[in-house]
Amino acid sequence: MEAGGRESKRRHTPELLFVWRLVPFFASCALYFLVWLPSEEPSWTSALAKCLPILCLAIFVRNTAPAGPYGQFIWLGLLCSILGDIVVTWPHRFLFGLSAFALARLLYLRALGWHPIRETFLESVAVVFLLYFGLLHSHLPSYLILPVAVYEAILALMLWRALVRGRFAALGGLLSSTSDAIQAWHTFVRPLPSARLIIRGTYYASQALLALSTMEGMAPQADSSTSAPPEESRQ
Template sequence: MVLRRLIVLLFLLSTYAFALVLRLPEFDRKNGIKEVFLHDHGDRIEYTIVFWDEDHPNTLTDLLYDLYRLYKWGRFYDIETFFLYPDRIHFPDDFCDSETYFQLENLHNQAELSLDQFEHFNGKPVVYISTWNHMFSNKPLRGVSYLNYKVEKTAFGTRNDAERKYSWRKNVKLKLTLWLFFASLGSMLTTILLKGRSKLCIVVKGLTTTLIATIAMLNAQGPEWLIFAGLIFSLMGDVFLEFDSLFFQGMLAFFTTHLLYSIAFFKLFGASAWWIFVLIYAVVLFQYVFLKNHLGKMKVPVLLYTVMIATMLSLSFAVLKHEIYYARTLIPMGATLFAFSDSYLAWDKFVKKLPLRNLMVLSTYFLGQLFIALSAVVT
């Protein structure tokens, strides 16, 4: 049974994966296609297209619409389906012969068009993405430049299979990730409130990092396990930094975290542009110049730690070279918050006491770690 299914899958991929051409407006490439699911129904092939997101033309409406979609459908991803027959294409409710890409009315329509009604490219029918919410059409919009979309990742399955993979309502792992996300936020706030007021803080602080590490563990594949390992060292660092006598051990634990993150980012995305390294190293080392006169015997350890932070932060921006929608935001933002937390803590410890120390250090630290852990869901 497994062998037969594999043979059918290979046949589908070789026969239908490029049986048509999808064209997406170049200006909306960031919401491009993440994955395509194919399923053979005998007389037709089901195409289920998974887009990274869909952006409403109004920014505020888009934010509210994203929250609505996350609640109703359990995902930010946009999923659309149509059927390819030997002589026609059927769009159940996602056809729109639009006048503009940002059209807001008359979006979801049913249509069944013969293949003769489509443009052809290298003998294959061309399906245009015609609106911001990824309706389809057989006609291009006037004055719009398009990308011929190469289907780089194709899966075997139906619309239901796509929903089970990308919707937390149908995916147990995603549902657990969502609950862990909210639990870690609650634990983070509790840690901030207890810091300096109760010895219980060390327990809740460790719990917060454990919850975040569990998110990474649930979703890790390949190099992402290095992120999980980094979070384990962060947990050790959290404990060490609660005791002044173990500050060096805490710094060593977090040095290892930055090292593991750096390796993970490089393995996943390669190196960042050279100018990013130059800019970040300049900023971070400039801060070290102001710190060094206050460091005493810690000059060399802090310098090495500073270089490691700069390396991790620089490599986090390598994801910008790739069209991985959510990771392009989560990883650089998470790394920046993590680096800011370290900088604020160093200035507070070695130079002078800063206002709102616990709030500034802990909130940016935990949010940074949380964003990096969540990147494992989408990379």
């Protein structure tokens, strides 16, 4: 019973550590929603408040994710997202912000990989994105049709690969697509009530889930002294 208690403690200690390391993220989200969300005026202060939660996630991934390309590319994607958040604070720099977010999605796509294929997921995602872009494109300025189409294609590929990976990555991909879809509709088609709250809430949640996906598969190893008796004792 004592050995079982020690094993349970080992299992829960890393989980509690992850939660504590996410406290700055939750605190910065609260700061944004409670203090800066009502403000419509672009400024460096509001840009900092907006990107601070993603910076906290980038630090979390850098300090916690196991070594390897998956965590590295998620971390780089978070950094590009920070750049995008800063740039789009000023509406006249929309294309630069869109480019930064597209690069972030490409880095996430690189992390998620291309195998297995799962054609069913690809077909479903393609149908949904084509239908949505069909509704959206007539409301776009002519100079934005091609950039937005390219961005939507990248986002669709990322969602496909996230769904294939499953778990945190799948939820993160779904929320990221939802956030971008609401943002595009609110910006180009019709203003939506409480849009900023919904857009930022789903955006922060999607980034947090992608950051947490770097932790999957990090279950602690059982202590050899308790998991199996020595070879001599079994003979």
